Each structure stands twice: as structure tokens, then as C-alpha cells.
Amino acid sequence: DSGVTQTPKHLITATGQRVTLRCSPRSGDLSVYWYQQSLDQGLQFLIQYYNGEERAKGNILERFSAQQFPDLHSELNLSSLELGDSALYFCASSVGAGGYEQYFGPGTRLTVT
Amino acid sequence: GESVGLHLPTLSVQEGDNSIINCAYSNSASDYFIWYKQESGKGPQFIIDIRSNMDKRQGQRVTVLLNKTVKHLSLQIAATQPGDSAVYFCAEVSQTGANNLFFGTGTRLTVIP
Numbered sequence: 056d057s058g059v060t061q062t063p064k065h066l067i068t069a070t071g072q073r074v075t076l077r078c079s080p081r082s083g084d085l086s087v088y089w090y091q092q093s094l095d096q097g098l099q100f101l102i103q104y105y106n107g108e109e110r111a112k113g114n115i116l117e118r119f120s121a122q123q124f125p126d127l128h129s130e131l132n133l134s135s136l137e138l139g140d141s142a143l144y145f146c147a148s149s150v151g152a153g154g155y156e157q158y159f160g161p162g163t164r165l166t167v168t
Numbered sequence: 169g170e171s172v173g174l175h176l177p178t179l180s181v182q183e184g185d186n187s188i189i190n191c192a193y194s195n196s197a198s199d200y201f202i203w204y205k206q207e208s209g210k211g212p213q214f215i216i217d218i219r220s221n222m223d224k225r226q227g228q229r230v231t232v233l234l235n236k237t238v239k240h241l242s243l244q245i246a247a248t249q250p251g252d253s254a255v256y257f258c259a260e261v262s263q264t265g266a267n268n269l270f271f272g273t274g275t276r277l278t279v280i281p
Contacts, residue, residue, distance in 0.1 A: 057211065088269075097257060098212065098271040145211050154261040154269055155200055159211035 058082065059160035061146050067166045073134040076163045080127055080148030086110065087129040088157060089121055092143040104129055105152040136167045180278045187245040189275045191258035196239060198260040202269070203232060203243045207254045215243070215256075245277075253279045 058081035068074055080087050089101040091114075100113035104123035115121075118136075123129045133140060143164050147157040181187045193201070199220040204212035218225045218232045218241075225232050231244040241258050255276050259269040 057213070059211075090271075097273040098259075098269075100269060100271075147211075156214065156217065157202075157269060158214060159204075161211050 057158040057160060059146060059148050059158055061144075061160040061163050063163060064161065065164050065166075067168065068136060069168055070136055070138060072136050072167075073132065074136065074165065076131040076133070076144050076146075076165075078129045078131070078146030078148075078160060080129070080146075081158055084148035084150050084158075085127065086149045086152055086154075086157075087123055087127070088147040088149070088154075089115075089129070089131050090145040090147065090159075092145060092162075094142070098145065101131070103152075103154075110152055111154075133165070138167050141165055141167045177273065178276045178278070180280055181248050183248060183250060183279050183281050185248055187243075187248045187252070187277060187279075189243045189245075189256050189258075189277065191241040191243075191272055193239050193241060193258070193260050195260060195262050195270075196236070198262040200261040201232070201234060201241050202259045202261075203230075203241075204257045204259060204271075205252075205254045206257065206274070212257060248277075248279050250279045250281055253277055 060079045062077045085106045088103045090098040092098050101115040103111040118134050121131045143162045145162045147159045149157045202217040203215040206212045216227045216232050229246045233242045255274040257271050257274045259271045
């Protein structure tokens with residue numbers, strides 16, 4: 056158990072809908088990272104927050120957004136969902152902002168039908 | 169941009185043998201490299217890391233080798249066990265750009281009992 060929690064574990068929704076994925080980092084970690092993993096693909100970095108502020112942006116679509124709250128939990132919002140958005144979404148956390156020693160949560164499996 | 173790739177998508181080894189998983193990276197400015205293990209249905213699990221000022225680092229049954237001259241990273245697993253069966257990802261962090269991890273596609277390791 057990495058100490059990073061994600062909810063929900065599974066999510067099934069229809070095209071055009073909007074969903075929110077939630078992540079709670081390990082105790083003491085200030086950074087939260089979001090990744091997308093499509094079937095048989097590697098992990099694609101989406102976005103990083105550090106202590107409530109956006110720190111780095113990767114391949115995140117404009118339809119997607121995220122935020123980190125004062126209690127350091129983070130939410131990833133996915134809107135106008137398309138079939139191609141079906142994937143595993145992982146959250147990771149680390150103590151610092153430098154990307155080092157990231158610990159991953161169990162992921163949320165999103166299925167868009 | 170950074171890119172991390174793997175030489176072999178699959179690797180099968182006999183239980184008890186040593187495994188070597190290879191990875192090539194393209195960004196010579198990357199200063200930190202990590203190996204992750206991902207079992208089916210789980211999030212990536214941190215195995216071992218190495219900084220660019222080192223060429224070898226050992227953990228429990230695992231060794232990571234870094235060859236900066238040819239931009240090559242390898243993970244050696246000694247006395248491979250059935251529980252080592254998983255997908256292994258290498259990832260790099262570059263401090264010259266966004267401080268996030270760039271992952272390769274992964275190598276699936278299958279241990280034959």
C-alpha cells in the first residue's frame with residue numbers, strides 16, 4: 056500500500072458526460088501528479104500540483120482540468136468525454152516538487168461508452 | 169521533447185535465473201531515473217532509482233545500471249521469482265523542463281516456474 060488513495064476505483068459513463076476523479080496523497084506529501092494509462096500504453100503525464108499551485112503541465116487536453124485543495128487532496132475533472140478517454144487514471148504524490156520518488160495510487164478505471 | 173523507450177516489449181525467464189530489462193532514453197539533460205513495477209490491476213510501484221552522477225545502484229535483488237555515454241538504463245533482477253512477473257517501466261526526470269516523469273511503454277516480464 057503506497058498510502059495514496061484514489062476514488063472511485065471504477066467509473067462507467069457515456070460520451071459527452073463529465074466526471075471527477077479524486078486523489079488523496081500520502082501524509083506529508085505536497086505534490087500530486089496525474090497520469091493517464093491507455094490500454095497497452097505507457098503512462099502519460101497530465102499535470103502536477105504542488106502545495107495548491109499548478110507546477111507542471113504535460114499532455115493534458117483542454118477538456119480536462121485539475122485542482123489541489125488546501126487539505127492537499129486533488130481532483131481531476133474530465134468533461135465532454137469521448138470513447139478515447141477510456142483509460143486508467145493514476146495519481147501519484149511526492150514530498151517535494153521535483154518529481155522525485157513518486158508513489159502511485161491504485162488508479163481509477165474510466166470506461167466511456 | 170524527452171522520450172524514453174524500451175528495447176524489448178516482452179521478456180520470459182526461468183524461475184531462479186537473472187533478468188535484465190533494458191531502457192534507452194533520449195534526453196541527456198535527465199538527471200534522475202526510476203524503475204517502476206506494475207502488476208495487473210495495480211498502480212506502478214517504485215523499485216529503485218538512480219541519479220545521473222552514479223552509474224550503478226543496488227537494492228534488494230535489484231541493480232540499476234546507468235550508461236550516460238549511450239543513454240542506456242538497465243534493471244537487473246537476481247534469482248527471478250514468480251512474483252516478479254509484471255510490467256516494468258523506466259522513467260526519467262529532467263530538471264531542464266517540467267519536473268515530471270516521462271515513462272517508456274514498458275516491458276512485460278514473465279517468470280516461468
